Amino acid sequence: MHAPAAELPAVLSDPRWRDLERLRRTSPMSDAVLDEVRGRHIRSGDHWLIDFASCNYLGFDWDPEIIAAIEPAVRRWGTHPSWSRLIGNPRLYPEIEERLTALLGAPDTLLLPTATLIHASVIPVLADEGHVFVEARAHKTVYDGCVAARARGATLTRFRADRPDELDSLLGAADGTGPRLVCLDGVDSMTGNSPDLPLLARVCRERGATLYVDDTHGFGVIGERSQSEPCPYGSRGNSVVRHTGESYDGIVLVGGFSKAYSSLLAFLALPTPLKDRLKVAAGPYLYSGPSPTASLATVLAGLDVNERRGDEIRADLYRKTLRVVEHVHALGLDTPCEQGFPIVELPLADDGDLDEVVRLLWDRGIYVTVAAYPLVPRDRVGFRAQITALNSDEDIDRLDDTLTLLAERGALRLKR
Numbered sequence: 001m002h003a004p005a006a007e008l009p010a011v012l013s014d015p016r017w018r019d020l021e022r023l024r025r026t027s028p029m030s031d032a033v034l035d036e037v038r039g040r041h042i043r044s045g046d047h048w049l050i051d052f053a054s055c056n057y058l059g060f061d062w063d064p065e066i067i068a069a070i071e072p073a074v075r076r077w078g079t080h081p082s083w084s085r086l087i088g089n090p091r092l093y094p095e096i097e098e099r100l101t102a103l104l105g106a107p108d109t110l111l112l113p114t115a116t117l118i119h120a121s122v123i124p125v126l127a128d129e130g131h132v133f134v135e136a137r138a139h140k141t142v143y144d145g146c147v148a149a150r151a152r153g154a155t156l157t158r159f160r161a162d163r164p165d166e167l168d169s170l171l172g173a174a175d176g177t178g179p180r181l182v183c184l185d186g187v188d189s190m191t192g193n194s195p196d197l198p199l200l201a202r203v204c205r206e207r208g209a210t211l212y213v214d215d216t217h218g219f220g221v222i223g224e225r226s227q228s229e230p231c232p233y234g235s236r237g238n239s240v241v242r243h244t245g246e247s248y249d250g251i252v253l254v255g256g257f258s259k260a261y262s263s264l265l266a267f268l269a270l271p272t273p274l275k276d277r278l279k280v281a282a283g284p285y286l287y288s289g290p291s292p293t294a295s296l297a298t299v300l301a302g303l304d305v306n307e308r309r310g311d312e313i314r315a316d317l318y319r320k321t322l323r324v325v326e327h328v329h330a331l332g333l334d335t336p337c338e339q340g341f342p343i344v345e346l347p348l349a350d351d352g353d354l355d356e357v358v359r360l361l362w363d364r365g366i367y368v369t370v371a372a373y374p375l376v377p378r379d380r381v382g383f384r385a386q387i388t389a390l391n392s393d394e395d396i397d398r399l400d401d402t403l404t405l406l407a408e409r410g411a412l413r414l415k416r
């Protein structure tokens, strides 16, 4: 249902939404309708662009083996057996959960359609009428889950991942007054950096708090470290807990298949008793329609491809990412991208130039994620290029040349 027309002007004149609404209406890279996709080349009208806004990091969206897995599954299960999970589960669900549990090395896993739904429904259950501590940069969907927990009786406090001592004091002050849940991102969706998870996990364990980590971006890209790893992302793409050598003791991990695995599905890694509790306490398990059969099939096929070719794909992704990051460094540009993750954020020298910069990128056929205020603070206004394994070296050349042009024009912020 559309909102009643009379409400619309008030909403749009609200200063919280005004800038975003202007961006949505005026930027060619916002709320766009695309007419054709060929791998990472996309067409809008008669204008072709190279897609650096996709989060399909492993290129599974165009993998022939993964695409071929859809039709047999749909023939067997229909497009969408629309039971909620509590009512009925195509066998694909337990198959994925078993394989995912083994990949992550977690005690158990639970699949739900999206990470957004997981945060909205699971954070309030875990927090109960206790205390939620949310990291200052946590993803909006995590924050919204924390706000929902507050509405159901929990207290809500912000903390910063780089101030573990402060978190320790906050947890200490709330001791003995109900559950304490600490929520943060693994790989940050804007900077591509991840926090010091072992340190934060230690603080939480010592205080008896649960650490809730959203690693929607890291899952599929970063994984366990070893001498034989093909690149610094590690091996197997089994997420930030394994990447940092941590155990799942006291940690609930949330990950998604909607980025690296190009499928509409998400998961929690959690102890089995908590899984059983969520089966009756988390709304989406009881009431939501399931993920489409096509997504369940592409996840299973993606797990196969990950096992056989994943490390090779990640090594190629890392090589391409380095080509951009090293170029950015050679130009002397500022970027928060420190850990080589394929998200390269580039703040502008002057946030007032955003429209002009976006226009230049568009004209040169470079499609990026625009980081406008208030999505980011004013001093970080700019854009992000996400690199995927499906971007060719010629695509990367084109991006690097365009960054050179923007740097020559003084549009991008220099490293201080």
Ligand SMILES: Cc1ncc(COP(=O)(O)O)c(C=O)c1O
Residues within 6 Å of the ligand: 113, 114, 115, 116, 117, 139, 141, 185, 189, 214, 216, 217, 256, 257, 258, 265, 266
């Ligand atoms: C960190 C983070 N968490 C959650 C989500 C939402 O994931 P989903 O599409 O599974 O709801 C996103 C999507 O952009 C994200 O970046």
